[in-house]
Amino acid sequence: MTYSTDPNDYQRVPVKVAAMAKDFPPGHVVGEHVHERAQLVYAVSGVMRVTTRDGTWVVPTHRAVWVPPGEPHQIRMSGAVAMRTLYIAKDATASLPSRCGVIEVGPLLRELILAATDHPPDQPDPTGRMALIGALVLVELRSVPVMPLHAPLPRDPRLVAVCRALIDDPARPEGLEAWADRVGASARTLARLFRAETGMSFAAWRQQTRLIEALARLAEGQSVSLVARDLGYDSASAFTAMFRRTLGSTPSRYFERLE
Structure with missing residues (x-):
């Protein structure tokens, strides 16, 4: 099944954590933009550079950058990039960072991100599986280490x-x-x-x-x-x-x- 690759479709869905999969060609630039939700930008493959008004973060494979809700940012691809993005409801980010940062994506968080992209966020969740995945994602994000990959x-x-x-x-x-x-x-x-x-x-x-x-x-x-x-x-x-x-x-x- 093909799911939406328009970030706007993930901002007002009924779940706390929504996931989008999207691939980009080498050199592609996503111009400065802003989301209603917080964003965890994860590179399954390739390297991204995320730039805000406060600096630039480099995001190699198996790293992710945390972008708080309402933070204007630009993304530049180095090589072909397989991006997997989590959009997290603003009311679920109270205990999460208030500023951008690169985090290490360990095996558990990686599998949670990939599992979340398998289910469209606007569809029913009769077993509660996606709610549990989203809850565990939030738990993991509270404890992951921040990487020294930032130039303020x-x-x-x-x-x-x-x-x-x-x-x-x-x-x-x-x-x-x-x-x-x-x-x-x-x-x-x-x-x-x-x-x-x-x-x-x-x-x-x-x-x-x-x-x-x-x-x-x-x-x-x-x-x-x-x-x-x-x-x-x-x-x-x-x-x-x-x-x-x-x-x-x-x-x-x-x-x-x-x-």
Whole structure:
């Protein structure tokens, strides 16, 4: 049976947790939009980048991003993406995060998501199976770990100029002194603002931005050496060392584990 792939059809259904399955071609962009319900965006395969006004989250295979109700966001696909989305009623999100975040999808939550997509949310549930699945999904979401796959965006216009330039070209090597001259602030001021508005140092923020871009490119099949070079690393080994420190394994093992 073919079910709707229009998100609007899942916003006012009679169940707390509704699920939609939809596949996207490489490079597809879902422009900025907003949902009445909260959204758990899960990648069965492929990598997505979800961007809000507060930053960008990268969503590799077997990860998901949590988007609170009413949060404007954009989704960009890296490679072909099999997306499975849960739409969760606003009145069921009181104990769930109020801000976006990437979460680990373990075996149980994964199977619950896939099971939920097998039943159209506007159809009767005489056995109560879907209600139980939805209730267990909510229990799981309260305890899943948050992953370090986020690059927050600041508000200060001087920092925004720096961050936008690095998002467009993560390999740029300039330090804070060079950026300070360009945006009309001292390096000390920029360093203080980075900590205050992103919770990270400038160097940590730039590394996180490079990691997000690297995950998207690796998911598209680019080689580690090409990604390392394009993102400004002196060697593939230097890039691999950063990757291992942040995510706990080499790029090849990371994607093998996801698969």
